[in-house]
Amino acid sequence: MKWTNLGHTIRRYSKNANSFHVGIVGAGPAGFYCAQQLLKIIPGCRIDIYEKLPVPFGLVRYGVAPDHQEVKNVINTFSKTASNPNVRFIGNVTLGQHISLNQLKCSYNAVVLAYGAEEDRKLNIPGEHLSNVVSATKFIGWYNGLPTNKSFHVNLDIEDAIIIGQGNVALDVARILLTPIDNLRKTDITEYSLEALSKSKVKRVTIIGRRGPLQVAFTIKEFREMLKLPQVSTDFFEHQMDGIDKIINDLPRPRKRLIQLMYDASREVTSKTKKKIFSLLFLRTPLSILGMDSVEGVELAENILEGEKAKITNEKSLLKCDLLFRSIGYRSVQVDPDVPFDTQSSTVPQNIGVYSVGWLSSGPVGVIISTMSHAFEVAALIGKHFDEGLLNEKKPGYDDISKVLKDKGVITVGWNGWAEIDKTEIERGVKLHKPREKIVDIDEMIQLGGRI
Numbered sequence: 001m002k003w004t005n006l007g008h009t010i011r012r013y014s015k016n017a018n019s020f021h022v023g024i025v026g027a028g029p030a031g032f033y034c035a036q037q038l039l040k041i042i043p044g045c046r047i048d049i050y051e052k053l054p055v056p057f058g059l060v061r062y063g064v065a066p067d068h069q070e071v072k073n074v075i076n077t078f079s080k081t082a083s084n085p086n087v088r089f090i091g092n093v094t095l096g097q098h099i100s101l102n103q104l105k106c107s108y109n110a111v112v113l114a115y116g117a118e119e120d121r122k123l124n125i126p127g128e129h130l131s132n133v134v135s136a137t138k139f140i141g142w143y144n145g146l147p148t149n150k151s152f153h154v155n156l157d158i159e160d161a162i163i164i165g166q167g168n169v170a171l172d173v174a175r176i177l178l179t180p181i182d183n184l185r186k187t188d189i190t191e192y193s194l195e196a197l198s199k200s201k202v203k204r205v206t207i208i209g210r211r212g213p214l215q216v217a218f219t220i221k222e223f224r225e226m227l228k229l230p231q232v233s234t235d236f237f238e239h240q241m242d243g244i245d246k247i248i249n250d251l252p253r254p255r256k257r258l259i260q261l262m263y264d265a266s267r268e269v270t271s272k273t274k275k276k277i278f279s280l281l282f283l284r285t286p287l288s289i290l291g292m293d294s295v296e297g298v299e300l301a302e303n304i305l306e307g308e309k310a311k312i313t314n315e316k317s318l319l320k321c322d323l324l325f326r327s328i329g330y331r332s333v334q335v336d337p338d339v340p341f342d343t344q345s346s347t348v349p350q351n352i353g354v355y356s357v358g359w360l361s362s363g364p365v366g367v368i369i370s371t372m373s374h375a376f377e378v379a380a381l382i383g384k385h386f387d388e389g390l391l392n393e394k395k396p397g398y399d400d401i402s403k404v405l406k407d408k409g410v411i412t413v414g415w416n417g418w419a420e421i422d423k424t425e426i427e428r429g430v431k432l433h434k435p436r437e438k439i440v441d442i443d444e445m446i447q448l449g450g451r452i
């Protein structure tokens, strides 16, 4: 093994690298960043990226809000990685359905699990079954064109919406509900959700959290966007922020700026001429959702803080609403019985030969940049194990898996197939004056880009 310092990158060359096969499961940011770094650390290695959808990019395509187009620019970096001749994208292949982890282990020197955290967490309280009690995850999948959520239904012919959970995902949902429809038209939001949102009567969106203003999970950029929404006033139930001004200066830097902004917003005189209201309600835990068939309100317990933890008191209150979103986080699942899944943390730890990256590894927290750092670290760990000779058994790579897929009649979508889908979406978008109109039908995607 020889180490060479080329500019800022330490590169290692090995005659084994050409026969070093890596199978990555999941074509979201974690999978792509890990591939990008592995190509640097072990030049010449062969990387196959399996993805259950016919299209790549995970939550960048199906989670990141349509009005955050600039965030989606990371797909240019991912596309560069995918265009490397040593990288193969194999879309429409699901681990746990078409292929198993054991098959991957037999075919690859290293398997990297990067399949994210797709399930949403339930509130597990009475009334959650009522109609118009919906999952923020599904709503987001619906407006972003995720094929499994294309038939999701929400009744927007109502005025009062509540979102349980105070993270950035809750703010995304609130912003989409409160943004003037013409601002959304120029994004890649799906046409069917534009149509539904254009008829929305939602007037007030209240975001409820268990803890206080100092513990909110959303970040300043997303909060500032809420304050800038045209025709939307804020109502932070002013007294909730009483006394906060006295401690702001003692807070660490990023938090200090956010809390100052929240405090100032809570003191602003609300213009009565604005049509819609964005509210924040702190220190409340939902106990039950009320209504006959459809949600009519929520019973809340008032909380106090013990340290950083919320503790329920006997004080209760009712809040009226006719739409309730749960937005209390995502969760990974064990997609194959051999995945070394930690059921306590719902994550997959690192093992020699089988690695995990992204939200499947860290839990469903953090933004794309933190996912990138983590993927780079895991790529370095794989490089170390490769160096130490722990992964040098001869493996066939894609040859064996392609036979499995052929035998099962799986139609796969390669990078050229994705390019066809991408081209069609962009062409449809041009006609509608938007960046793209996403195809939401798997069969149509396969017709455009699939091959046996």
Ligand SMILES: Cc1cc2nc3c(=O)[nH]c(=O)nc-3n(C[C@H](O)[C@H](O)[C@H](O)COP(=O)(O)OP(=O)(O)OC[C@H]3O[C@@H](n4cnc5c(N)ncnc54)[C@H](O)[C@@H]3O)c2cc1C
Binding pocket: 025, 026, 027, 028, 029, 030, 031, 050, 051, 052, 053, 056, 057, 058, 059, 060, 063, 064, 065, 068, 071, 093, 094, 095, 096, 114, 115, 116, 117, 118, 140, 169, 172, 335, 357, 358, 359, 360, 365, 366, 367, 368, 369, 371
């Ligand atoms: C609603 C929302 C908005 C967000 N907005 C932002 C933002 O504005 N800015 C920002 O920086 N970050 C944002 N994030 C965070 C960012 O999306 C994540 O940090 C990042 O996507 C995590 O990457 P990942 O690769 O671990 O997971 P994912 O992006 O979820 O990728 C996992 C991939 O695995 C595939 N997969 C799942 N199961 C299987 C299987 N069995 N077999 C094969 N493939 C499978 C999935 O289809 C998916 O493509 C947002 C997250 C959410 C939920």
